[in-house]
Amino acid sequence: MNNKVFQYSFASIYRLYKEKVEKKGRTAEEVDTVILWxxxxxxxxxxxxxxxxxDLETFFAEAPNLNPNASKITGVICxxxxxxxxxxxxxxxxxxxxxxxxxxxxxxxxKILRE
Known part of the structure; x- marks a missing residue:
């Protein structure tokens, strides 16, 4: 399955993430923290x-190690x-x-980092 979303530039998504959290009083550094985690x-x-x-496909394909606690991320998104x-x-x-x-x-x- 070649989903169009997979071809989105990570840099453009990242910019949107930073804008979203900064509007709510959080920081770009915190966005970095959760993505690196x-x-x-x-x-x-x-x-x-x-x-x-x-692109997102490459970004995740080259990611060194998906956090073992990622499976604890549950709920509804989109x-x-x-x-x-x-x-x-x-x-x-x-x-x-x-x-x-x-x-x-x-x-x-x-809580976000499932600690």
């Missing part, structure tokens, strides 16, 4: 992905139950969406 990227690897304008999404890549994208959504809603970082 999810993907296992270090800061340099993460910045390289943004700089090379990787009308879909995250734990029921069958496509692994779409599920990872929705994990990321959910983390940013929780950040924007003011949830505590320990």
């Amino acid at each position: 999810l993907t296992g990227y270090n800061d340099k690897q993460f910045r390289d992905q943004i700089e090379k304008k990787a 009308g879909c139950r995250i734990e029921e999404i069958e496509d692994p890549l779409m599920q990872k994208i929705r994990y990321m969406d959910k983390l940013v959504d929780e950040l924007a809603k003011g949830r505590k970082m320990e």
Whole structure:
């Protein structure tokens, strides 16, 4: 399945994430924290992905290590139950969406990071 969403530039999605959370009084650094937690990227690897304008498919394919606690991210995002999404890549994208959504809603970082 070649979903159009997979071809979206991570850099453009990332910009939207930052705008969303900053409107709610959170920071771009917090967005970075949740994305690095999810993907296992270090800061340099993460910045390289943004700089090379990787699409979402590449961004997740090259992610060093999906956090083992990612499966604890549950709930509904964009009308879909995250734990029921069958496509692994779409599920990872929705994990990321959910983390940013929780950040924007003011949830505590320990809760967002499933600690």
